[in-house]
Every structure is written in structure tokens, then in C-alpha cells.
Amino acid sequence: MNTIRFRTEPDTATDYVVGTGARHDERMRDALGDRPVVVIVDEQVLVQHPLLVADVVEGRDCLGTLEMQGGEQAKTFAQLESVLEFLECSSLPKHGVVVAIGGGTICDVVGVAAMLLRRSVPLVLVPTTLLAQVDAAVGGKNGINTGTTKNLIGHFYHPVVVACDQSFLPTLPVRQIVSGIAECIKVFAVSDAFALATHIPRLSADAAAGVVGPLEPWCDAVWDAVRWKLHLLEEDPYERSSRRLLNYGHAFAHMFEERSNYRILHGEAVLLGMMIENEISAELEIAGPEVLELQDTIVGHVSPIGLECWVPFEALGAELQRLRRMRRSALNLVCLREPGEAVIVDDLPDDVLATAWRGVEERFAIGSPRRRVHAR
Numbered sequence: 001m002n003t004i005r006f007r008t009e010p011d012t013a014t015d016y017v018v019g020t021g022a023r024h025d026e027r028m029r030d031a032l033g034d035r036p037v038v039v040i041v042d043e044q045v046l047v048q049h050p051l052l053v054a055d056v057v058e059g060r061d062c063l064g065t066l067e068m069q070g071g072e073q074a075k076t077f078a079q080l081e082s083v084l085e086f087l088e089c090s091s092l093p094k095h096g097v098v099v100a101i102g103g104g105t106i107c108d109v110v111g112v113a114a115m116l117l118r119r120s121v122p123l124v125l126v127p128t129t130l131l132a133q134v135d136a137a138v139g140g141k142n143g144i145n146t147g148t149t150k151n152l153i154g155h156f157y158h159p160v161v162v163a164c165d166q167s168f169l170p171t172l173p174v175r176q177i178v179s180g181i182a183e184c185i186k187v188f189a190v191s192d193a194f195a196l197a198t199h200i201p202r203l204s205a206d207a208a209a210g211v212v213g214p215l216e217p218w219c220d221a222v223w224d225a226v227r228w229k230l231h232l233l234e235e236d237p238y239e240r241s242s243r244r245l246l247n248y249g250h251a252f253a254h255m256f257e258e259r260s261n262y263r264i265l266h267g268e269a270v271l272l273g274m275m276i277e278n279e280i281s282a283e284l285e286i287a288g289p290e291v292l293e294l295q296d297t298i299v300g301h302v303s304p305i306g307l308e309c310w311v312p313f314e315a316l317g318a319e320l321q322r323l324r325r326m327r328r329s330a331l332n333l334v335c336l337r338e339p340g341e342a343v344i345v346d347d348l349p350d351d352v353l354a355t356a357w358r359g360v361e362e363r364f365a366i367g368s369p370r371r372r373v374h375a376r
Helices: 026-032 043-048 050-057 079-091 104-119 130-137 166-171 172-188 193-209 215-233 251-258 266-283 290-299 304-308 318-326 350-364
Strands: 002-009 010-018 035-042 063-070 097-102 124-129 141-144 153-156 161-164 331-339 343-344
Touching: 002 215, 010 026, 010 215, 026 124, 026 161, 026 318, 035 043, 035 050, 035 079, 035 104, 043 050, 043 097, 043 331, 050 097, 063 079, 079 104, 079 141, 097 104, 104 124, 104 130, 104 141, 104 153, 104 166, 124 130, 130 172, 130 215, 130 266, 166 215, 172 193, 172 266, 172 290, 193 215, 193 290, 251 266, 266 290, 266 304, 266 331, 266 350, 290 331, 290 350
Parallel strands: 010 161, 035 063, 035 097, 097 124, 124 161
Antiparallel strands: 002 010, 141 153, 331 343
């Protein structure tokens, strides 16, 4: 079993446990101890994995279980209020533990609730999707959506334990698998070229077959993604700076999600965002030839619904102004020199951005010639 401890404050730390059976790890047992617990679980996870869910709190003083529907529709004030009402009715004491079992959206809304209840109660996360295990449940960031803006309301609240158990992955739909692979591509592309070359072809082959194969490669990929993300967050665990390599693919991803009314999954939007930033790297002659190969890999993962949710540059309008205004007049784009090496580009003229944007559109046009990536 692989484990890593990520310190966020002098007196607090989160234990990240990665591997098949992580839900049984001693760190989980220590975190729950003899404390009373409540469980909030994705209703689909409970249907598909009732025994795995029962394992998490078996023999505990469980005060109640709340089933929730996952997806972005869970990240609302109404759902947050329902979780808080459940916690209140359960009479969870200050020393009790809130356990969230589900994908990233469940982890998000329950994380907000655990921070608010009694001015914070201990939180344990058991992320059950690939995206949640490599991204959403890693780093202590939580949020809910407003009517028009993703993650507008949120905070940083670090769990006691995050148990990334790959036993939950085999029942994931293909779109969920690919969405998680997108976040793996993101973190490896800015940190570890070897991990990118090692893990992504294996995971992609399983996704193409529509199944999660032997779990060991998935465990290895999740472990590398978690440790690299935490390494990149070490100097800025509360993301106070906007100049972060982990923003790769995210400059425009949330916009795609919001514009689609969340028809597009987060990882699907990140794929489009990475393609745009790679084209920008080409236009600025930052990118080396390996970025072309990565661009081909990303293109191969974009789904039809991702293309349906594409927003032409001409339709950005006020959205581009809003993004700049929210980021102190800088888009803070992450541009790859090569896999494993990236730089921050503060901003660029609209005509350069438009050319890069249309370059992505050319890649999806049948028979369109492939754009050349300039060697640095």
C-alpha cells in the first residue's frame, strides 16, 4: 500500500492512501477510531458497491447514512442545505466524523458542509471515480456552483484521510474513465514525462475497450498523479497564487462546462482546454515537437459531446473580458515546452489567441491539414 502525508498547517495533515483496499487501511481505522460517524454516499455507488460501502464503516457507531445523486447538480445551495440538515438531525457531535463516499461533486459539497457544521468537524473522503482520486479529492479544495458560475462558493478544508481505493473503478462508465484520464494527462504533462508515457497508453487502451482492466496499473497511475499534484501544491497549498502549473487546461475549461449547462464533464472540458493551450504554445514557438504527439493523444480522447460543447472564438465576447477581469488582466496560460516542462504565459493578444483557437477547430475538421508545432 502506498501512502503520503501532506502537511498544510503546523498542526494539521492529510493522509492520502492509494491502492486496492485503501478503505481498510490502518489510517482509516485510526481516523474513525471509536468516534460516531455519518456517511454521505453517492446513490449509484451504493447500488453498485454495497459491500464496499459497508466495509468503510462496518462496526462503527454510525448515526445515519444519506444517499445523494452525484454530478454537477449536487453542487448547489439546495443540496448543501439538505446535507447540513441531515447532519443536524443526526446529532453528530464536534468530535464525530463525516465520511463522504462518491465522486468529486459529492466530495465537494460534503467538504463544504463539514467545514460549516459546528465550525468544522473531521472529514474523511473515499473518492470513487478516477477524476476524484487524482484531482477533486486531492488538495483540500471544495466548492459549489451558483446559477451561472462553477465553484464560485467554496473554501479549502483538508480531510483527515483520503482513501483512494481502485476497487470502485471497474463500474465507471467510459465517459467517467476518460474524464479521469484527462486529469492524469494534465498533471503528468506538467510534471513527469515518464509517467505520461508509461500510464496514459495503458489507461487509454482500457478506456477504448470500455473496461477497467487489471487494477495494478490504475493504482500506479493514481499514486503518481496524487504524489505529483501534492508536490506541485507544496509551496502554495491554498492556491493563493494564480501562477500554477496545475492550471494547465483550466483557463477555459470551466467556461466550456458553464456554457454547456454541465452537459460536458469536467475532464472532457479540460481536454479542450489543454488543446487550446498547446496551440498557443505552438503559435508562440514555445513548444517542442513532443507537444505535437501529446496533442494527438488528447485529440484521441475528445468525445462527440465535447465537440458539441465547443464554443467558437467569435462567441466568447464578454466571457474573455470577464476571465481577464477576474485574473487581474492576465489569463495565466500554462504552455508546454515539452512534456514535463511548462511555463506560465501571463496573457497574449486576442489575434494570437484567436489563431490558436481556430487551430484547434482545424484539427477536428475532416481532411484539414495538421498544424505544425515549432521546435524551440
